[in-house]
Amino acid sequence: MNALTSLPQFPWMSLLILMPLGGALLCLLHGKRPADCRGLALATALATFGVALYLFVCHGQGSERWLLYEDASWIPAYGIRYVLAMDGIALLMVLLTAFMQVSAILLAWRVERHVGSFFALLLLLESGLMGIFLAYDLVLFYLFWEVALIPMFFLISVWGGEQRRRAALKFFLYTLVGSLCMLVAIIALYQINGAQTGTYTFVIGDLLKTQLTAAQEGWLFAGFLAAFIVKSPLVPFHTWLTDALTEAPAAGSLDLTGLLLKTGIYGLIRVAFPLFPNATASFLPILGALALIGLFHAAWSAYHQDDIKRLLAYSSISHLGLVVLGLAAWQLTAWEGSILLMVTHGITTGALFVLVALIRERTGTRSMQELGGLWGQAPCLAALFLLFALASLGLPGLANFAGEILVLLGTFQEHPVWAVVALLGVVFAAAYMLRLVQGVIWGPAKTERTLPDLSMREWLMLLPMAILVVWIGLYPAPFLAPLHGAVATLLAGGLP
């Protein structure tokens, strides 16, 4: 029995990263046969989701610091190791990534141009995202952080809308400036720690013990913050997102809003906060203020959009403001709410982006002035649109409400004023969401036309999301359960 348990664990996490990568390579090789590519990509995404689901069910309930841990030497010359670690938060993000990617591939089913490359890039993106959520060595983390940028850059610049080249370049350079600041901070932290302990390492767990002066801590924290805040994005640095989201192809928008934005917040939670606790403590009020400003500014902008995709882009920024506010409250309930809200926002806004893409396919427009009356023309589509819009504005009983209420409750205990102000922001969300619903599905139809309702493939895409939205809204406990231990550890400073 002992011999069995001492065997090295099966490298599940490496499998999560390598499977999409393998699928991407196969897609590239079969680029000449689009039908094969679609099948291959879907099979890969489903298999990855299967692995993620297995991990959630069978490894989700551990009491140890890490549910899974992999460690191997990689570049000994610089003490860089291949370390993957999964706690409850990472598990949830991995599950979300695998789930959304299945939808993204179904959504990309109709892509006509260069099918093999498109699916290869989607799968490469999945691989990079899995890496970001699982890496526990800073260089490995940085590698996946940048690798995830490239597929998104090509998805936007080749398959995007009218302004795609500008949007792609803006997206890349904005995030690049942030991540290069992070790279300098990573190397500096490595050297400071190495000089203190004598062993040079990039493993986050070992770097936690570094002794830093206040000035050092401030500068290094700022370097990491530059990367994460631009990616999140908090308000003064958000302009790349609206362009990128608007110009990206449908599946790209889905991944961008549902997953890529989460990496910024995840980076704060996993890397920046634990490494620099003192700097974090003094920065939290500013973070809270930025989050509130973002919440309102984005909601206000969303209200004034005519392009429904742009409206959703701003709504994403607004929602993420609330997520960051929950983190800034530094309180157990608020953090759990924030992480849950990240997941549910990914699903609801992702589903809305899917629906926008479907509406665009059918009507050829995204402008609210030309839309309307969808309820009569395509009732199932309209009903699902209503469901996800209501979920997005935080209707009780649907997914986002669970996260929002936890964030507000937790924040209220620490900073009652913040919570009250944020509550007003949630009202704003109702305003722009209702305007969206009114403009798209109700009212008179602007043009006489018969629209096809949802096809089998589209049902397959949306129904699981709809079920999840209702399930999490009514019974979020299974998704909160893996978070308890991880969040408590992180709030206590990240050390076990």
Next chain:
Amino acid sequence: MSLLDLLAMLPILILAFGATAILMAGAWYREPLPLLVGGIVTALLAALSAGLVSPPVPEIAGLFSAGGYARFYTILWSLLAAAGLMTGSRYVIEKRIGAGEYVSLVLYAAAGMSLLSAAAHLVGLFIALEMFTLAFYILIASNRGCAMAAEAGLKYLLLGAVATGFMAFGIALIYAASGSLALPDAVVLLSVETGELQAWGLLGWGMILVAVGFKISLAPFHLWTPDVYQGAPAPVTGLLATGSKGAVVAALVGLLAMSGPVWKDLTDLVWLLAALTMLAGAFGALGQTNLKRLLAYSSVTHMGTLLVGVLCQTTEGFVATTFYVVTYVITSLGAFAVIASLADGRGEPMSFDQWRGLGYRHPVRCGVLVLLLLSLAGLPATAGFMAKFAVFHAALQSGYIGLTMLGIFASVISFAFYLRVTILLFQPDEQASRWHQGSVFEHAVLAVCSSAVLVLGLFPGPLFDLIRNILP
């Protein structure tokens, strides 16, 4: 010079005698392909002998070292010559250039570069530098029908002559100040208090620095680079951009690693040169609409980054610089090989108009080009990232925070112009024309370069260890 000395020089002798033999053979036998293959085999043989035959003496006639470091670069430059001949084969055959001359010149250049990387004496340094520069004067202008090539050759010749003048005068001044031309001595004697003569020695070092600046195109001595790169045929540009610069940097690292920290008085100047070069290259590349000129400015930025590693004056710095040279040589050579492989009767695709939409016509080679450009930019998982990582690591360790931030800034700009090219490649364009499908040789070079970029990006450990062991 004893027999042992000759044995220690075996790889260089293979290159030089092979080159001479092929030159002679070319005078009677006009068929190009056997001559080219002969050249490639000679270069590979030289690399093999450098790797397998261990030198019996550490130094050759007091002029050149035969240590691990010198051997490492001999292998690199021999392989580079083989790759250069492979990418140049179609050019030589189609333009009806004397294959004997071309092959022998490339091999002579490789011998010169190998000697330069091994220089242990100022005279040896001078001879080696002239040896490969002379070969390049001819190679650049080898296409006699092309006015641009002639202009490029003349430009390189004139500026090369100026640089040679500076180099010779600098060496003379150092000799006057220190009384020695052997390398560690010349530097060490300078660092000892030699009264008013020390100023002359420093001036001499400054002049050598100017000559080096011309050769590896440091700002403000970089203005010839874009013109020459544009005018020279791509296979030659590939050699010029990589070998001729890498060998000079290698010699510089060799000198400094041997001589200990004596550059104190020149540090500020080198700092300034590095900063200027990184920025001048990055901003210069931003406005280009010709891929070869863009790559020229990008090479300027890279030389600036390399100089940061040199400036550190630590083992870390030298390891990083050497690693950077290797990755830069592989990546840059690959990029020019892509251009060379596409060239056909119309010439080489150069202007951005010609490149627009080419990604859909030649997906594999354009994919390789994108990979190489991203490596030049320093994207993680490619060799370029590990190289930049190592250099910035060394710079931060030596306390050059400002220079590191400047380097990061230059990197951001570099990403902008490299990405512009990748966007261009995959921009839909119905008018994009087909170019040559490339020869087997060219595809082989591209396959080697692109896989080396990925392997060195993901598993750089062994190369780092090797470099650390052979550093003089």
